[in-house]
Amino acid sequence: MEKTKTSNTLKLILFCALLGAVSGAVLWIFLRIIHFGTELLWDRLPGMIDAPVWYPVAVCTLGGAIIGVFRKHFGDYPQPMNVVIGTVKKTGTYPYRKIVVLLIAAALPLIFGSSVGPEAGMIGVIVALGCWVNENLKFAKENANLYSKVGMAVSLSVLFYSPLFGFFSAVENEDEPTTNENEKPDRNSKLLVYGIAIVSSLGSMTLCNHYFGKVSEGFPSFEGVQPNxxxxxxxxxxxxxxxxxxxxxxxxxxxxxxxxxxxxxxxxxxxxxxxxxxxxxxxxxxxxxxxxxxxxxxxxxxxxxxxxxxxxxxxxxxxxxxxxxxxxxxxxxxxxxxxxxxxxxxxxxxxxxxxxxxxxxxxxxxxxxxxxxxxxxxxxxxxxxxxxxxxxxxxxxxxxxxxxxxxxxxxxxxxxx
CATH class of the missing domain: 1.10.3080.10 (Clc chloride channel)
Structure with a gap:
């Protein structure tokens, strides 16, 4: 029994390390698409056409129309983080068959200049990715809730360049302990899994930045001050x-x-x-x-x-x-x-x-x-x-x-x- 539990834990750790690495690469690709789209729409195109002063009004309104039609036909995406996590808790999965829809829904508002951040859309994408791999590998489906937390931790860590924020966000959203110790990992194993997935995703993002170019500088840093x-x-x-x-x-x-x-x-x-x-x-x-x-x-x-x-x-x-x-x-x-x-x-x-x-x-x-x-x-x-x-x-x-x-x-x- 103990040997089986140890084997399951090792498989889980390996799986989440792989999920973290793939997620880091997916996030890099997503941010690259956003960077290209916004640069084209808001920097290059206005210079090419000698854009009039009302250019932002036209682009934002057109973007709103495109997003509205897209949402009407494909669903109300992206969803907030609490809705994504709640869906996984309730159903044991997330609609991974819509992963292309999730990516487009997350990208369109950012490209058209909406005053929002990327984290809401990407958490849904990464959680859907984890659920897809999990169900297709037929591996420990009872861990779907855990994979949703891993997706949240990875997304927040990479997008905010803050592994501690991603880690504590996952920890502070923990479920109640399970009564079946053979089906789900204990708390210490979960903490280890979060840490490994975060390190893996940041490593993957770093490699992509090094070999293919950095996609985001993140927030600029303030200099340290000593208050008087x-x-x-x-x-x-x-x-x-x-x-x-x-x-x-x-x-x-x-x-x-x-x-x-x-x-x-x-x-x-x-x-x-x-x-x-x-x-x-x-x-x-x-x-x-x-x-x-x-x-x-x-x-x-x-x-x-x-x-x-x-x-x-x-x-x-x-x-x-x-x-x-x-x-x-x-x-x-x-x-x-x-x-x-x-x-x-x-x-x-x-x-x-x-x-x-x-x-x-x-x-x-x-x-x-x-x-x-x-x-x-x-x-x-x-x-x-x-x-x-x-x-x-x-x-x-x-x-x-x-x-x-x-x-x-x-x-x-x-x-x-």
Whole structure:
């Protein structure tokens, strides 16, 4: 019995290592397609045709129409991470026969400039890939839930260049322990599997980047700063501001979800594209997930008026939720990080004009507070923010995440009472 259990565990580890490697390559190909599509549509083509000022309106509206028709015929994809995981828990699989549909559905909003991130679509693709390999190899189908967590861990690790974030996201979404120890791995085996799959996927992505070219620079990194007494005195202001932005994200989610139920399919996507195009015509910084815009922001933030920066933060949140709920779907982590950094910069410019050190500290605290409202996992938030903030700021980021989490948790308990 013990020998059989050990053999199954070894097979599982080998299988997940292979799944991680394949997933890393698939993610590289996906990001390469996105890079090519956006460069062609938003950089090369406008120069070739001497694009008029209304070019973004036309492209975003056309993109909305294409996405709307595609979703009407092929299904409501991509789906959020919790829906993907929930589907696997309920049915034991994910519709892998639609993997091409999942890839196209994930790619179209990103190429047409939607204000969303890539993680939502790619988690569904990687989970579907794991389910397809699993069922076709006839290997341990009872581990489908585990493969969905592996897919989530791999996708988040690669897309965010943060293995710790991917690992803790999977761990914090663990199922209850099974009563049949011969069918499913124990907790220690699961942790090992997550780690091996993540390392394997990052290795595969690194090899693809080395031999075929890097597909994404990720978020730019802030320089390390040492907060002084004025920064610490302002910390409560940054915390409150970040929490308010996080609560605005949740509230605008509700608004946009209600609006999406009123407007019929296809028309909803067209309207979202039209609004997005009109906004980005005058504020291009609101477009896309926020990675490249962050690099520009870090060097040119002093050129923006403080109140304009704060306004952009809330507008970006609103546009992102509009895109997600009205059909131009994707993830929200990248846009929320960008919005929170804008908010921190704006408040810093009001109090410490043209001081990069103060601005970086403000951005770190507001971002940690904002993400904690929705994630409610201080450790995962801290690991995620190592994506762009230095490790030496981890203590302050973790403290901000804990405090914000406690405040919002208390507020929810009061509502329930």
């Amino acid at each position: 007494r004025w920064d610490l005195a302002m910390m409560i202001v940054y915390l409150i501001s970040g929490v308010l932005l996080g609560l605005f994200f949740e509230k605008s989610e509700i608004w946009m979800e209600k609006l999406s139920k009123i407007i019929p399919p296809v028309l909803s996507e067209i309207l979202a594209g039209l609004i997005l195009g009109c906004v980005v015509t005058y504020l291009p910084v609101v477009q896309f997930s926020g990675e490249s815009q962050m690099a520009i922001l870090m060097t040119d933030y002093a050129e923006y008026a403080p109140l304009a920066m704060i306004g952009i933060a809330f507008l970006k949140i609103l546009i992102t939720n509009m895109c997600i709920h009205m059909g131009l779907k994707g993830g929200h982590f990248f846009p929320v990080i960008f919005s929170a950094v804008c908010l921190g910069y704006g408040i810093s410019l009001l109090t410490f004009p043209l001081d990069a050190a103060h601005a970086t500290f403000a951005a770190a605290i507001t971002t940690a507070a904002t993400l904690s409202v929705s994630l409610r996992k201080p450790l995962a938030v801290t690991c995620l923010l190592f994506l762009c903030f230095p490790v030496q700021m981890g203590v302050w980021i973790f403290l901000a995440a804990i405090l914000s989490n406690q405040v919002t948790r208390s507020k929810k308990h009061e509502k329930k009472a």
